[in-house]
Amino acid sequence: MKKQSLLIIMGCLLVALGIKVLTSSELVIGGTAGMGMILQHLTPFSFGTLFFFINIPFYFLSIIQLGLPFTIKSFISVTILSIMSEALDHVFTFTIPFPIISSLTGGVLIGFGLILLFRCGSSLGGVNMLCVYLDKHYGVNPGKTILATDVIIVGSAFFIVGLEKVLYSIVAILVMSRILGRYHKTAPLEKNNKKLLENENSSYETFSSETKSS
Numbered sequence: 001m002k003k004q005s006l007l008i009i010m011g012c013l014l015v016a017l018g019i020k021v022l023t024s025s026e027l028v029i030g031g032t033a034g035m036g037m038i039l040q041h042l043t044p045f046s047f048g049t050l051f052f053f054i055n056i057p058f059y060f061l062s063i064i065q066l067g068l069p070f071t072i073k074s075f076i077s078v079t080i081l082s083i084m085s086e087a088l089d090h091v092f093t094f095t096i097p098f099p100i101i102s103s104l105t106g107g108v109l110i111g112f113g114l115i116l117l118f119r120c121g122s123s124l125g126g127v128n129m130l131c132v133y134l135d136k137h138y139g140v141n142p143g144k145t146i147l148a149t150d151v152i153i154v155g156s157a158f159f160i161v162g163l164e165k166v167l168y169s170i171v172a173i174l175v176m177s178r179i180l181g182r183y184h185k186t187a188p189l190e191k192n193n194k195k196l197l198e199n200e201n202s203s204y205e206t207f208s209s210e211t212k213s214s
Contacts, residue, residue, distance in 0.1 A: 042160070
């Protein structure tokens with residue numbers, strides 16, 4: 001239990017650092033984290049505060065679809081990430097002049113942070129929980145749902161940060177997805193989470209190939 005707690009803390013720290021790196025170049029990521037990153041440009045609230053409250057409605061779906069233990073761990077992870085993000089904002093501020101460096105570094109940090117959380121049977125809530133619900137009740141493919149929501153979230157950032165940074169943000173998402181894709185082949189995930197992760201990675205790879213062909 002102690003080792004698992006340390007892994008969750010370490011995973012949240014990596015994700016918090018990844019988000020800090022991305023926001024230093026005004027880049028965004030998908031999911032509820034992306035919503036928080038966008039809304040912090042439009043509201044007086046910080047990312048940590050927005051991320052915490054955005055995730056609250058999804059916990060009800062998680063309890064029903066993924067069980068109480070998973071929901072509790074996810075709630076703890078979301079809370080830790082929110083606190084760490086607030087702390088990082090107060091401790092230091094920096095700017096990375098080259099968005100591609102932020103994109104690659106942020107994607108790697110978030111990807112490995114999520115790996116640690118998944119290994120502990122936890123997550124950062126949000127869209128993944130919604131995807132499981134839509135899949136079970138309406139037969140909507142989770143991978144397509146994740147891809148669609150991430151494209152909408154990142155695409156909406158166009159009106160705030162511009163096309164160039166949206167493209168760099170997509171690179172970050174693809175890097176993160178690639179890391180998660182390599183992870184699910186070897187790591188012991190729970191059945192539902194493994195299926196969701198496989199679908200997510202498959203959709204991103206399809207999106208990547210379509211982008212290159214066009």
